[in-house]
Amino acid sequence: MTNPLLQPSELPFQLPDYANLGDDQVREAISIGMAEQLNTLDAIATNPHIPTVANTLEDWERSGATLTRAMNAFWVAKAADTNPVRDAIEEEFAPKLAAHGDAILLDARLYERLLQLKDRGERGEIELDAQDSHRIEEHLRAFRRGGIALPEAEKERLRALNVELATLSAQFQELLVAGRxxxxxxxxxxxxxxxxxxxxxxxxxxxxxxAGLDGWLIDIVNTTTQPALEDLTDRGLRERIFRASVARGLAGEHDTRELAVRTAHLRHERAQLLGFEHHVAYVAGDGCARTTGAINQLLAQVAPGARELVEREAVELQALLAKDAPDATLEPWDWQFYAARAAAANSVDQQALRPYLEFERVLHEGVFAAATALYGITFHERPELVGYTADARVFEVREDDGAVLGAVVIDPFTRPTKQGGAWMTSIVDQSLLFGDLPVVTNTCNFPRPAAGSPSLLTWDNVITLFHEFGHDLHGLLSHVRYASLSGTAVPTDFVEFPSQVNEIWAWEPALIARYAVHHETGEPIPAEWIDRLVAGRRQGIGHQTFETVAAQLLDQAWHQSAVEELPGGAEEVEAFEAGALEAAGVSFPLVPPRYRSAYFAHIFSGGYGAAYYSYLWSEVMDADTVAWFREAGGLSRETGERFRRRLLAPGGSVEAMDSYRDFRGADPDVRHLLERFGLG
Structure with missing residues (x-):
């Protein structure tokens, strides 16, 4: 059988032919794709003709077509529906892909050709437009950060470090899913x-x-907090669930601690090899933050206030617990239960709200409707198209004039083979050079409904769906020449910003009235509930902010600490974590970090190592942008068009903060975020 990944798909939107795609074909396509890219890049490096945009930049983009097609098809399927073969493929190819990247970034011939192309543009021999110039600068920066200037012996060490780090990342993720x-x-x-x-x-x-068990199995999700803790009245069961959550990765066959320790040590060594003080400095230099000091300053502005807020909330929740058990002391497993009661008193009871939050209606009358109101785009299901799992549904996206814009694949429900959390990925990157339309995914872990029953969401689920769709919109509304700079190909501390902005429409009263309808009676949500829901938006913000900032500071401790301060082995991890939280002023046993070290996938198996701060950094821009939307008229085509054209469309084709300033007219003002937290 012909491997469907070895040429562009003939299906609509170039959707991979998942119905006829086997895991062995993925393995073959990745191998061939790597070889093809290196061969094409070698031809670019040895081309006797003087460098031009066509024979250098554009050929470079074409060089990775097969590899990108294979990897995009594989990663989304592997993350959403893994199996032993897919786990083995990831573990096999993680070090190979790391070595492949080094083979490119340590090739002095390619670096020299880019310098020649840049020089020709500066001398006026050829015309380089803004996207060409930015693509050249991004390539050159990658080479510099990738070690091109190192002596050969140090390059060899760098290659070894990158291979081992890639292997550790794959192993951490595999253990994490199994342990969860x-x-x-x-x-x-x-x-x-x-x-x-x-x-x-x-x-x-x-x-x-x-799982082959009688009774019931309460699944554990990625975060420390667990959804069931909001509802269960049995305090003993709440404690069992909490302890199961925080104990993940600390012992037995799913112990991840040694992998975390080794990763931190190797990242520190690599950063110093490349001339950086530590891994945070290395990461910050490639983002909007630019410096370790800027990251630390933002965290220092928020952490004390978050501590004050969460301590106030603890007093309120202790009082609620005392009404049920006068002699009881509030424990971490009580927090969510009594926080839900407080929210019910001050806002809307979450269990009473769920019958109004049916997934299909929230998707169509909430998430899709907001995108239509802002950008004029519409969504049309294509049931004949096969996604990467049986649950995945493909929606064609059209402009307001009917022109096809791209596609989004929705995969909402949890399964044991799916990694935790929620995420967006790109299957096909938008490109004017290739004429490719974007295909993006929206993968969540909402509770799977019983057969024949609707899926009823929590309010947190609703926010998650809007958040991930913000990433989707970043990919769908991209309008750039080079696929490698499209959509979410922006700095890590910028990528969360558009998704956080999209969350605000979940709270739009007129939109809530559309999507919050009782699934049995057809009755709309009571108007007074909408008022209370919006008015209570800041309910529990202390817990939410504190647990996230604690995790961000824990990430910084892992990646700013001197090597002699890092744990020397698995047995030292918990003491290191406790000491780091204490030193940062965020040790508060009632509210542990959103992720503890042993299950901190973002930093040990994802792309957020030393960059988990980016959620807070992005939220500065988010709060500033929300202020602009309110001033400019809210949910409208006029506001949406400005946000689309000036902020979303450029993707990574310009410096991220330049696109922000073009949209906003100024740098973001942190005052709006502090006011949101009640710290202004």
Missing amino acids: NAAGVHVTDPAELDGLSDDDRASARSSAEA
């Missing part, structure tokens, strides 16, 4: 499930059946 699945809490007594919704009980029953 193994941490599920088995329940046999139905009385323990008091407070849990019928939908969540059905989901727990399905999980138990899938």
Whole structure:
């Protein structure tokens, strides 16, 4: 059978032929794609003709076509629906891909050719437009950061470091998913499930059946906090779930600590080899922050206030607990339960809200409707197209004049083979050079409904769906020449910004009235509930901010510490973590970090090592942009068009902060974020 990844797909949108794509074909396509790219780049490096945009930049973009096609098709399927073969492919190719990247970035011939092309443009021999010049500068920066100036012996060490780090990342992720699945809490007594919704009980029953167990299985999600803790009245079961969550990766066959320690040590060595004080300095230099000092300053502005807010919330929750158990002391496993009660008193009861948050309606009348109101785009399901899982659904996206813009693939429900959390990926990158339309994905872990029943979301699920769709819009509305700079190909501390902005439309009263309709009666959500929901938006913001900032500071500790201060082995990880939180002023046992070290996928198996701060950095721009939207008229085509053309469309084809200033007319003002947190 012909490998469908070895040439552009003939399916609509160049969607990979998942129906006829086997894992062995992925392995073959990755191998061939790497070889093809190196051969093409060698031809560029040895081309006897003087460098031009066509024979250098454009040929460079074409060089990775097969590899990009294979990797984009593979990564989304592997993350959403892994199996032992896919795990093995990732572990096999992670070091090979790292070596492949080094083969490019340590090739002095390619670096010299780029310098020649830049020089020709500066001397006026050829015309380089803004996107050409930026693409050249981004290439050159990658070479410099990739070690092109190192002596050969140090280049060899760098190659070894990159290969081992890639291997460790793949191993951490594999252990993490297995450990999360193994941490599920088995329940046999139905009385323990008091407070849990019928939908969540059905989901727990399905999980138990899938695991070959009687009763119910409460699945553990990626974060320290667990959704079930909001609803379960049984304090003992809440404690079991919490302890199962925070104990992940600390012992046994799924222990990730040694991988984390080794990763931190190697990253530190690599940073110093490349001339940086530590890994944070290396990462910051490639982002909007630019310096370690800028990162530390922002965290220092927020952390003390977040601590003050969360301590106030603790007093309120202790008082609520005392009404049920006068002699009890508030514990971490009580927090979410009583926070939900506080929210019900001050806002809207979350369980009462769920019947109004049916997934299909939230998707169409909320997420899609907001995008239509802002950008004029519409969404049309293509049920004949096959996605990367049985749950994945393909939607064609059209401009307001009917022109096809691209496609989005929605995969909403949890499964044991899916990594935790929620994310967006790109299957096809938008490119004017190639004429490619974008294909993006939206992958979440919402509870799977029982057969024949609707999927009812929590309010947090709604926010997640809007957030991830903000990433989708960044990819869909990209309008750039080079695929390698399209959509979300922006600095890590900028990439979360558009997705955070998109969350604000979940709170838009007129939109809530459209998507929040009782799934059984058809009754719209009561108007007073909308008012209370919006008014209570800051309810629990202390917990949310504190747990995130604590995780951000923990990330910085792993990647700013001198090597002698890092753990020497697995047995020192918990003490290191505790000491780091204490030193940063965020040690508060009632609210642990959003991710503890042993299951901190973002920094040890994702792209956020030393960059988890980026969520806060992006939120500065988000809060500033929300202020602009309010001033400019809110949810409208006029505001959406400005945001689209000046901020989303340029993708990575210009400096990120230049596009922000073009959109906003100024640098972001941190005052708006501090006001959001109640710290202004």
